Amino acid sequence: MTPNSRLDFTPDEMRRFGYQTIDLLVEHFAGLANGPVASLETRAALDARLAGPPPELASDPGEVLKRLERDVLSSRMRVDHPRFFAFVPSPGNFAGAMADALVSGLNIFAGTWMAGSGPIALEMATVRWLADACGMPASAGGLFVSGGSMANLTALAAARHAMLDDRTEGAMVYYSDQTHSSVERALRTIGFAAEQLRKLPSDDSYQLPAALLAEAVSSDRRAGLRPFAVVANAGTTNTGAVDPLPALGSFCRKEGLWLHADGAYGAASCLSARGRAALDGIGEVDSLSLDPHKWLFQPFECGCVVVRDAELLRRTFRITPEYLQDVHRLSPANLCDYGVQLTRGLRALKLWMSIQIFGMQAFREAIDRGFQLAEYAEQRLRRMPGWDIVSPAQMAVVSFRYTESTNRSEELVKAMYQDGYAMLTSTVLKGQTALRLCTINPRTTEADLDRTLARLDHLARA
Ligand SMILES: Cc1ncc(COP(=O)(O)O)c(C=O)c1O
Numbered sequence: 001m002t003p004n005s006r007l008d009f010t011p012d013e014m015r016r017f018g019y020q021t022i023d024l025l026v027e028h029f030a031g032l033a034n035g036p037v038a039s040l041e042t043r044a045a046l047d048a049r050l051a052g053p054p055p056e057l058a059s060d061p062g063e064v065l066k067r068l069e070r071d072v073l074s075s076r077m078r079v080d081h082p083r084f085f086a087f088v089p090s091p092g093n094f095a096g097a098m099a100d101a102l103v104s105g106l107n108i109f110a111g112t113w114m115a116g117s118g119p120i121a122l123e124m125a126t127v128r129w130l131a132d133a134c135g136m137p138a139s140a141g142g143l144f145v146s147g148g149s150m151a152n153l154t155a156l157a158a159a160r161h162a163m164l165d166d167r168t169e170g171a172m173v174y175y176s177d178q179t180h181s182s183v184e185r186a187l188r189t190i191g192f193a194a195e196q197l198r199k200l201p202s203d204d205s206y207q208l209p210a211a212l213l214a215e216a217v218s219s220d221r222r223a224g225l226r227p228f229a230v231v232a233n234a235g236t237t238n239t240g241a242v243d244p245l246p247a248l249g250s251f252c253r254k255e256g257l258w259l260h261a262d263g264a265y266g267a268a269s270c271l272s273a274r275g276r277a278a279l280d281g282i283g284e285v286d287s288l289s290l291d292p293h294k295w296l297f298q299p300f301e302c303g304c305v306v307v308r309d310a311e312l313l314r315r316t317f318r319i320t321p322e323y324l325q326d327v328h329r330l331s332p333a334n335l336c337d338y339g340v341q342l343t344r345g346l347r348a349l350k351l352w353m354s355i356q357i358f359g360m361q362a363f364r365e366a367i368d369r370g371f372q373l374a375e376y377a378e379q380r381l382r383r384m385p386g387w388d389i390v391s392p393a394q395m396a397v398v399s400f401r402y403t404e405s406t407n408r409s410e411e412l413v414k415a416m417y418q419d420g421y422a423m424l425t426s427t428v429l430k431g432q433t434a435l436r437l438c439t440i441n442p443r444t445t446e447a448d449l450d451r452t453l454a455r456l457d458h459l460a461r462a
Contacts, residue, residue: 003058017061024065029094033082033443036420041075082444083422083452088237088265091441092299095357096350100299103346110346112324113331120335123348129355130290131306133270134263135283141310143338144347147303148264151289153186154305154313154339156229158287159258160190161316163228172220174198175231176208178238180262183231206241206391206429208232210251217255229258234279234288235266238427238436240374240395242266245281252286261285264303266395268295271360272367278395295367295396295440298350305339313338366442370396373439377449384457390434399429399436402460409433415459422452 001013009017049071079090102108110119123144131140145151156173164171168191175183177199187197198216203209217227230252232243245261252259261267261282267290269275270282282288286308293302307313318337320328327334336342355363374393381387381400391399402408409426410433416424426435435456439449 001058001061013061017065020062020065024069025094025097032078032080033448035078035081037081037084037423038077038417038420039074040417046071046075077423080441081423082441083448084441085437085439085452086423086425088294088438089441090293090300091297091443092293093297093354093358095354096298096302099350099353103349108346108349109343110348111336111342111344112327112334114327114334116346119346119349120333122352123335123346124333126348126352127304127306130268130270130292130304133276134267134279134288134290134306135270135276136288136306136308137283139309139311140306141338142304142306142313143335145303145305145339145341146301146347147293148180148262148289148291149182149185149303150340151264151291151303151305152180152182152231152260152262153189155260155287155289155307156183156186156231157190158307158312158316159229159260162286162312163258164226168192168196170196170224170226172196172198172217172225172227173229173231174200174208174213174216174227176200176202176206176233176243178202178206178208178233178236178241179231180233180237180264182264183262202241206236206239208243208248210244210247213248214251217257227255227257229260232259232261232285233266234261234263234282235269235395237265238397238429239391239399240266240393240397241391242279242395245279245284247281249281249284258287259285260287260289262289264289264291265294268292269367269370269395271296272364274368274371275395292351295370296351296354296363297366297442298354302347302350310338367440369442369444370440373444373446373449374398374437376446377437377439377453380449380453384453386460387457390429390432396440397436397438399427399434401432401434404460408460409435412456412459415462416456419455419459421455422448424452424456 078084080092108119109115110123113120127142145154160166200212200216220227230248232245232248234242248259267288270279288306291303292298293300314337317339374396378389378393378398381389386403387400388403389400413426416422424435424437426433
């Protein structure tokens with residue numbers, strides 16, 4: 001390639017570099033199942049290759065790609081690998097990756113209608129698909145954000161605005177000890193202190209007990225505090241537990257509290273009948289987070305926030321400075337008014353394009369496969385001597401432990417990590433360490449699970 005200070009490529013150079021990049025992606029997707037789940041290098045080895053000043057002179061793009069593969073991509077977990085069962089996997093798909101390439105290459109601006117009316121119309125239509133799948137009313141709307149953390153933050157900022165007029169003094173919010181840390185981080189970020197967050201102990205099914213919530217709210221009211229919101233789990237990260245959404249919905253309505261559901265992990269499953277049944281009551285919440293980069297098979301970053309009354313998002317975030325006066329005069333819908341970002345790309349395209357290409361039926365089947373694989377793993381574990389189920393398969397998560405020693409769980413994670421064949425992680429449930437498998441990758445096979453569990457059993461006995 002000819003070095004130049006216009007930062008320009010000729011059409012032929014673009015094609016060559018583009019095809020080389022596509023080849024790298026195709027090799028990744030086609031070879032994933034046969035390669036290791038993780039390969040790791042030490043910090044010292046990585047720094048030795050990567051720290052240092054930037055190059056002064058040009059390099060051939062093909063050489064840069066080779067360097068990227070050799071020096072960077074060689075050390076990482078493959079979160080889309082069919083035997084990646086750790087944390088929450090992100091089993092992306094090629095259509096989603098191509099959509100991201102288009103968004104980036106065309107530099108699509110989806111902040112204002114003036115600059116991106118077609119993209120914004122597509123994003124609003126895609127949010128509508130998700131809102132409808134969850135049973136939200138016609139007034140609902142929202143936008144795509146970076147992920148569940150940002151979706152929770154956006155929704156809770158809307159709740160603070162709607163319920164408290166942004167005045168947080170004495171305001172209280174309630175959720176269970178199974179709630180994802182992003183909720184606490186969001187609340188801290190928008191100005192709530194630790195004593196305003198009531199983290200209630202979950203019950204034996206890892207759900208928020210409605211009676212305990214009612215007691216806490218009434219005792220706080222008696223103390224002169226201002227309860228304003230409840231955060232319910234629509235699928236916890238730990239066990240897939242779903243809080244009692246119908247009971248929480250009627251309680252919050254009666255008490256005049258905002259109900260937010262963190263469905264970053266589980267709510268995307270509403271696209272399938274099975275998921276929708278597991279999340280009964282989700283259509284009644286005031287706001288909802290869901291993450292297409294988890295159980296809707298999109299590459300990072302793809303989260304979505306839906307608010308029952310979309311206008312509340314606009315009231316929370318809209319500011320109209322003079323340099324944007326044309327934007328606000330000419331535009332029927334500016335997504336920059338509904339969230340934190342002014343400049344924003346079109347995250348919705350990956351989901352929209354994947355659904356156009358594969359169709360909803362394929363998506364429903366892919367979601368259901370997640371449920372079935374966790375149930376399959378549970379049945380296998382129940383037949384393996386020395387292993388106990390700690391929390392049965394629920395929303396594609398199963399947790400379990402080796403009965404001989406609870407410390408074994410952490411050692412086993414380390415051993416599996418080093419082994420590289422499959423990856424799973426541990427958590428703490430009711431004070432005891434347990435292993436968990438999250439099985440939302442539709443490309444996982446029963447044989448993958450059989451071999452992973454056999455390997456785990458072998459390592460536990462070693
Ligand atoms: C239940 C739940 N909420 C929120 C999040 C945070 O989402 P993200 O990592 O996309 O910001 C996660 C991530 O796993 C999650 O499982």
